[in-house]
Amino acid sequence: GPTPVPTAAPVVVTKEVPVVVTATPAPTKPAKVFKVALILPSTMDDLAWSQSMYQGVKKVKEEMGPAMEFTVSENLYKIVDAGAAIRDYAGKGYDLVIAHGSQYQTVVRDIAREFPKTSFAYGTGFQTGPNIFAYDPQAQQGGYMLGMLAAGMTKSGKVGIVGPVKGGDAIKYNEGFKQGVAAINPKVIVLETYTGSFAEFVKAKEMAATHMDAGADVLTGTAQQSVSITKAAAERKGVYMLCSDMDQSKLAPDTVLASQIYQWDEVVRRMITLNKSGILGGERLVLDFSGGKLQLVYNPKLEGNIPKDLKDKVEKAKQDIISGKLEIKLP
Amino acid sequence: MVEQLLAQGFIIGVLATSIRLTAPMLFAALGEMFAERAGVLNLGVEGIMLMGAYFAFWASFTSESPWLGLVAGMAIGGLMGLGMAFISVNLRANQGISGIGIYLLGWGLSSLFFRLTFGAISGVAGFQPVNIPILSAIPVLGPVLFQHNVVVYIALLLVPLSYVVLFKTTFGLSLRAVGENPEAADTMGIQVYLIQYVCVILGGILAGLAGAFLTVGQMNMFVDNITAGRGFIAIALVYFGRWSPYGILAGSFLFSIVDALQMWMQVIGFGVPYEVLVMQPYILTVLVLALAVGRSGGPAALSKPYVRGGT
Amino acid sequence: MVTSWLKERPLLNDMLVSLLAVFAAFVVGAGLLVLAGADPLVAYRPLLLGAFSSRYGITETLVKATPLLLVGLGIAVAFRGGILNIGAEGQLIVGTIATTWVVLAFKGLPGPLLLLLALAAGFLGGALWGAVPGVLKAKIGANEILITIMMNQIAALLLGFLIRGPMIDAEEVAYGTGYPQSALIPEGSWLLRLPQTRLHAGLLLALLAAFLVYVFLWRTTLGYQIRVVGTNPQAARYGGISVARNLIIATCISSGLAGLAGMIEVTGVHHRLLDGISAGYGFTAIVVALFGKLHPLGIIPASFLFGALLVGADMMQRTVGIPAGLVNSIQGLVVVFVVSTEIWQRRRA
Amino acid sequence: MTPHDEPPRNPIAPTAAIPCATGRDQTVQFLEMKGITKRFPGVLANDHVDFQVRSGEIHALLGENGAGKTTLMRILYGLYQPDEGKIAINGKAVTIRSPREATALGISMVHQHFMLVPPLTVAENVILGLKSTREPWLNLGEAQERIAELGRCYGLRVDPRARVWQLSVGEQQRVEIIKALYRRAELLILDEPTAVLTPQEVQEFFTILRQMARQGQAIIFISHKLHEVTALSDRVTVLRDGQVVGTMLTSATDRQRLAQMMVGREISFQRYKDPVNKGEVALELQGVWAQGDKGLPALKGVSLTVSQGEILGLAGVAGNGQRELAEVIAGLRPATQGKVVVGQKDVTNRSPAEIIAQGMSYVPEERMRVGTIVDFSVAENAILETHGQAPLARGWFLDYQAIGRYAEKLIADFDVKTPSQDTPVRHLSGGNVQKLILARELSRSPRLLVAAQPTRGLDVGATEYIQKRLVEQRSKGTAILLISEDLDEVLALSDRVAVMYEGQVVGVMPTSEASVEELGLLMAGVKKQLPA
Numbered sequence A: 001g002p003t004p005v006p007t008a009a010p011v012v013v014t015k016e017v018p019v020v021v022t023a024t025p026a027p028t029k030p031a032k033v034f035k036v037a038l039i040l041p042s043t044m045d046d047l048a049w050s051q052s053m054y055q056g057v058k059k060v061k062e063e064m065g066p067a068m069e070f071t072v073s074e075n076l077y078k079i080v081d082a083g084a085a086i087r088d089y090a091g092k093g094y095d096l097v098i099a100h101g102s103q104y105q106t107v108v109r110d111i112a113r114e115f116p117k118t119s120f121a122y123g124t125g126f127q128t129g130p131n132i133f134a135y136d137p138q139a140q141q142g143g144y145m146l147g148m149l150a151a152g153m154t155k156s157g158k159v160g161i162v163g164p165v166k167g168g169d170a171i172k173y174n175e176g177f178k179q180g181v182a183a184i185n186p187k188v189i190v191l192e193t194y195t196g197s198f199a200e201f202v203k204a205k206e207m208a209a210t211h212m213d214a215g216a217d218v219l220t221g222t223a224q225q226s227v228s229i230t231k232a233a234a235e236r237k238g239v240y241m242l243c244s245d246m247d248q249s250k251l252a253p254d255t256v257l258a259s260q261i262y263q264w265d266e267v268v269r270r271m272i273t274l275n276k277s278g279i280l281g282g283e284r285l286v287l288d289f290s291g292g293k294l295q296l297v298y299n300p301k302l303e304g305n306i307p308k309d310l311k312d313k314v315e316k317a318k319q320d321i322i323s324g325k326l327e328i329k330l331p
Numbered sequence B: 001m002v003e004q005l006l007a008q009g010f011i012i013g014v015l016a017t018s019i020r021l022t023a024p025m026l027f028a029a030l031g032e033m034f035a036e037r038a039g040v041l042n043l044g045v046e047g048i049m050l051m052g053a054y055f056a057f058w059a060s061f062t063s064e065s066p067w068l069g070l071v072a073g074m075a076i077g078g079l080m081g082l083g084m085a086f087i088s089v090n091l092r093a094n095q096g097i098s099g100i101g102i103y104l105l106g107w108g109l110s111s112l113f114f115r116l117t118f119g120a121i122s123g124v125a126g127f128q129p130v131n132i133p134i135l136s137a138i139p140v141l142g143p144v145l146f147q148h149n150v151v152v153y154i155a156l157l158l159v160p161l162s163y164v165v166l167f168k169t170t171f172g173l174s175l176r177a178v179g180e181n182p183e184a185a186d187t188m189g190i191q192v193y194l195i196q197y198v199c200v201i202l203g204g205i206l207a208g209l210a211g212a213f214l215t216v217g218q219m220n221m222f223v224d225n226i227t228a229g230r231g232f233i234a235i236a237l238v239y240f241g242r243w244s245p246y247g248i249l250a251g252s253f254l255f256s257i258v259d260a261l262q263m264w265m266q267v268i269g270f271g272v273p274y275e276v277l278v279m280q281p282y283i284l285t286v287l288v289l290a291l292a293v294g295r296s297g298g299p300a301a302l303s304k305p306y307v308r309g310g311t
Numbered sequence C: 001m002v003t004s005w006l007k008e009r010p011l012l013n014d015m016l017v018s019l020l021a022v023f024a025a026f027v028v029g030a031g032l033l034v035l036a037g038a039d040p041l042v043a044y045r046p047l048l049l050g051a052f053s054s055r056y057g058i059t060e061t062l063v064k065a066t067p068l069l070l071v072g073l074g075i076a077v078a079f080r081g082g083i084l085n086i087g088a089e090g091q092l093i094v095g096t097i098a099t100t101w102v103v104l105a106f107k108g109l110p111g112p113l114l115l116l117l118a119l120a121a122g123f124l125g126g127a128l129w130g131a132v133p134g135v136l137k138a139k140i141g142a143n144e145i146l147i148t149i150m151m152n153q154i155a156a157l158l159l160g161f162l163i164r165g166p167m168i169d170a171e172e173v174a175y176g177t178g179y180p181q182s183a184l185i186p187e188g189s190w191l192l193r194l195p196q197t198r199l200h201a202g203l204l205l206a207l208l209a210a211f212l213v214y215v216f217l218w219r220t221t222l223g224y225q226i227r228v229v230g231t232n233p234q235a236a237r238y239g240g241i242s243v244a245r246n247l248i249i250a251t252c253i254s255s256g257l258a259g260l261a262g263m264i265e266v267t268g269v270h271h272r273l274l275d276g277i278s279a280g281y282g283f284t285a286i287v288v289a290l291f292g293k294l295h296p297l298g299i300i301p302a303s304f305l306f307g308a309l310l311v312g313a314d315m316m317q318r319t320v321g322i323p324a325g326l327v328n329s330i331q332g333l334v335v336v337f338v339v340s341t342e343i344w345q346r347r348r349a
Numbered sequence D: 001m002t003p004h005d006e007p008p009r010n011p012i013a014p015t016a017a018i019p020c021a022t023g024r025d026q027t028v029q030f031l032e033m034k035g036i037t038k039r040f041p042g043v044l045a046n047d048h049v050d051f052q053v054r055s056g057e058i059h060a061l062l063g064e065n066g067a068g069k070t071t072l073m074r075i076l077y078g079l080y081q082p083d084e085g086k087i088a089i090n091g092k093a094v095t096i097r098s099p100r101e102a103t104a105l106g107i108s109m110v111h112q113h114f115m116l117v118p119p120l121t122v123a124e125n126v127i128l129g130l131k132s133t134r135e136p137w138l139n140l141g142e143a144q145e146r147i148a149e150l151g152r153c154y155g156l157r158v159d160p161r162a163r164v165w166q167l168s169v170g171e172q173q174r175v176e177i178i179k180a181l182y183r184r185a186e187l188l189i190l191d192e193p194t195a196v197l198t199p200q201e202v203q204e205f206f207t208i209l210r211q212m213a214r215q216g217q218a219i220i221f222i223s224h225k226l227h228e229v230t231a232l233s234d235r236v237t238v239l240r241d242g243q244v245v246g247t248m249l250t251s252a253t254d255r256q257r258l259a260q261m262m263v264g265r266e267i268s269f270q271r272y273k274d275p276v277n278k279g280e281v282a283l284e285l286q287g288v289w290a291q292g293d294k295g296l297p298a299l300k301g302v303s304l305t306v307s308q309g310e311i312l313g314l315a316g317v318a319g320n321g322q323r324e325l326a327e328v329i330a331g332l333r334p335a336t337q338g339k340v341v342v343g344q345k346d347v348t349n350r351s352p353a354e355i356i357a358q359g360m361s362y363v364p365e366e367r368m369r370v371g372t373i374v375d376f377s378v379a380e381n382a383i384l385e386t387h388g389q390a391p392l393a394r395g396w397f398l399d400y401q402a403i404g405r406y407a408e409k410l411i412a413d414f415d416v417k418t419p420s421q422d423t424p425v426r427h428l429s430g431g432n433v434q435k436l437i438l439a440r441e442l443s444r445s446p447r448l449l450v451a452a453q454p455t456r457g458l459d460v461g462a463t464e465y466i467q468k469r470l471v472e473q474r475s476k477g478t479a480i481l482l483i484s485e486d487l488d489e490v491l492a493l494s495d496r497v498a499v500m501y502e503g504q505v506v507g508v509m510p511t512s513e514a515s516v517e518e519l520g521l522l523m524a525g526v527k528k529q530l531p532a
Ligand SMILES: Nc1ncnc2c1ncn2[C@@H]1O[C@H](COP(=O)(O)OP(=O)(O)OP(=O)(O)O)[C@@H](O)[C@H]1O
Pocket: B167, B176, B244, B245, B246, B247, D119, D120
């Protein structure tokens, strides 16, 4: 039978947003209301990169209540459109404009120059500016731990990565994953493929199937199309999926073993605080396990299947990463 | 590496995958073939596929029956075909533009409705592969041909069926005449507009079916823009196949097999950059077209709206 | 009565019909808005006025109109020569690649010279990409629709490959983000901009191009030949006009203009090579060209109209926070309704 | 849903019976059209036309180009709706909303421009729109048999399995007739059917028509060739400017009178020609071979010379290689063997441009498809070959003043009837299109003019004018190769006559020594002239 619909929250919000805005049109807003705009490359319900950030901001919004105003523009993968949106928000006097993708770096830099009073943020990235925050998830850290799990759980000795494009968040995660696998069992083969797009869902699923035909019994992957991988894995017996960005176990309760999840709310909170204290940018906000902004969550339903010693090894690696004893190098 | 390439598992994998990839292309391309044979160029296939995909998902989700999903996909496809027919046959709109309009509309509506009805990604059971008894046991051939879900078989059967309809029935004769020379057909008492309507609607139904296959036969879920350009490829394949069912079968299978092949080559891990591998099906199509297909006129009256008495 | 009165004023008639069509589209769209839980009256304000109300709206409209105009002109030239160029998207991308590569390769040169180089590179890059289907059609009659559709995909993937491999920004590699994008092009090669906006000098270039295309098609012997070939190839051969030669010339000019649009996007807007740099201008421009009745004087307003529609739609989505899908739907409705009412417009040759 | 969408009165194909014999009452008034009026933007195509046809009669319909003949017939066939007027069949008032209804009423039409679907076979074309006896399946086998049968008893030889694009014009003509017979038409409309046939074919064709009439079929026969009308028809109706000038028994009138009724003035059928004074050879063909569209050799070693100041008439049945020959000379079709010399220059397989530069002009058989760009204005058509030359062009740029003056001159010199030089050619009548082409081709004062079917489908007036201009041009010293299937024309204009049969020149003789009978035999391939 069909799996139940997960939280319908996004729907509620898309309806709630207009009310907020129309209630208080941009120019004549009371001074203390803090206005945040969010630019998303895919949809706010992609169960991945975009939705994770969207929910982060939403969380902060719920805390601050009327003191904060929050608008979101989705599906702006194309930089031209995103640029238009960013500029428009800046012009409308928003305090913080978050462009959620590394591809936005250039446009953000361009526009930030012309709106010195506005805070801008983008990521994954490192180049900051006087009024630009760059946030930088250390995806390789969670990748490493999930890699360890993969190597420990595989029976066939083959695990597969279905990537979107070779860049940004994806390569950092994949790199960490491969090192994690090697740490547990160098003999385990890592199959690595890319669809060439963030949104080739059908191809992603067929690639996942190909991985499994080739013998892989643990899969992973990033970006919005990763739901396809999860789905593909769910349709075969005895295959595990390891998620990044968000926990997709709702979509496949018997397949998703563990996930690395991003605590964006922390990042957003930090940026708001800085902004209010007059610091509009210049800081590179790192998301990692030590800061607790990255977390590893197990799917309670399957957690039991993981051998104790493997889980301990992962836990140890986590502690070493936090303490800085273990650093995952990127090529 | 080479021995891996020659391994049986590899070959079976490639062929099986390519057949799964072929199915949606076949539905959409065969549908477009009928429309174009009757003289109507429908560039809106992509949009119709997306609508079919969404409604099939919605229906099978709520009814828990993938079959109802297929029906819903075909229904909405036919409806959009009807719209396209009205615009291009009665209103004689430029078929190039109206197609693009239909595409935008279909894409937009599908993702809008999805947001309103679901709001979050979720899955359906969809069609499960059925192993045809005995046949599926045949080594190599079995796994390749006889271990798919029923919709794949429907797609393959549609090829000879379309051929028969096109070349062995009165209706087929009339529609070929309409696409070649509507004035002559008209003077011979053929109801040109009626034929064009039927064919464009049929094209819509099949495009809807193609979309439905993606959501309830392949992905078992819906996501925004799930077709990712397959509708346009299908149109290309109609030219590739020179408006003939068997030509289209050859084209879409060739295209899919190369796609499946490049996936496997990535899995096996060649030194080649993956972009180059992903490019292969497209490059190949261009080459085949350039070297083999050559001149392919197509129906003489294609995309020329017909009005009795000229003007 | 009215209709007959309008018949004497065909242009007014056409505009009125189009406006009514757009209105009808919005009425239907209003239904969808209500469905999405938004108040149509609130939503439509930014859609209709957004593009004109603010300095931002106006300039953004022009920013979008610029590539639409250039590509649209190209598509018109091809059309007049009897070719349906669906490949503008790919040609535009290759234009951006060629431009960025040349500009980065000759960093040292003074700005103006660099810009001239970029101009040539963009045009030639697009033209070369377009020459493939052009030559194949002219020499072996291969179908250009199919080939250009395929070559669009190839171009996109080629771009991806280059900005991840050969052309990737050294800094990105150094840091390890490896985000796929080229290095910034030297400031000298940036087109002039109106401060506080993205409006750049490329617009003037596009308008100049419109004038030149008009002159080319209707005032030069080559333009005449291309139109003959496009309208009746048999008559062309009979009249001693080489069909193959003119087909190739037409496609090259067409794709060259698309490449030029790419050059302008790089030097005017992005200042570097990025994934998804084209934003589907190649397709929208087909609609623009046909709206503009394949005539520069029509394509100029058409490109502005669509620029405004795109900008207004974005603003509507932002101010009212409706799902992106609704925006596509309404744009689709507008296209469908306007094209459906052509039958009540004067038919132009 | 569709504007012409009516109750499915789809006629069932008659099951195989003897297709020939069906006796009908010869005396009844089969068709009566009363006060038919049809307006087109700016034209009154039919003006209160009264027109009757009896079963078993052959009724000729005469009139100049644009007189309204085709329009009247298209109304009868349901392709146009009349603005005013009534139609009665067998005394019953009817409204004919579409060809389907016309067919159901026993009306068939052979159109001035054939209504065939080239990629389909003859059989497929014939059964188009008919229900098969094995619905929904096609029953081509049965159709092919019946077509063969009809072919036998009417002497209409054509292969039912051949694809129509492979057929000669004459064969296509037969397919059109078969379509009518197959449908058991009681009234057959023939719009200029003989324009494409040889004398022999015309004779056969007339026999067929007379036989059909004897069986009680009513036949409406439209032609510009008065001698055919007088030879074939029982009654004649003459149209001028959309009005009926009169209807009379054919026996009670003659060519001169009919011509006068049509045109409203005297027409001279004599051609006064000054004697030949041959100049140097302008065109020389040496053993030219070439392939036809079907990939078979269409020219098998053609050798000819045409000198300046003479008209060489090239007679022959349609589809014996005349068209291919013209195309080879014009550089539009490659010669596989042999030599083509224009002036002193060997132009074998050179580009059309080069050959044009050698002073070759060509009036192609297909006016609308090849000779002109119908969507372009008269002026733009006038400069097709010369647009690159001064004064029309200055460097890369066109000079529209000069072009305007040039077009005006052509229009005036060849009195082309057109609203303005900016009018699209598609709005001109056939005769005026031909005048425009001739004007364009002659204005280059060519060394050689190849004219293919220059007067086909043109009315007496236009024909007379075109022929006059050709003779003038020849006297100015141009060498003219006149390709025509109209023997009278060939005999009237040529100084020498050549005959083509199956891709070869089977005879060349001075016109003085040529007779219709002899030429006819040569054209039919019965007789072959021994090389003198
Ligand atoms: N028995 C067959 N097996 C496989 N393919 C076939 C067969 N018969 C025909 N085809 C394919 O169908 C196409 C159309 O069939 P066919 O050419 O017989 O009909 P047609 O009337 O010529 O079609 P067209 O409109 O292309 O002329 C052929 O070009 C061929 O590719």
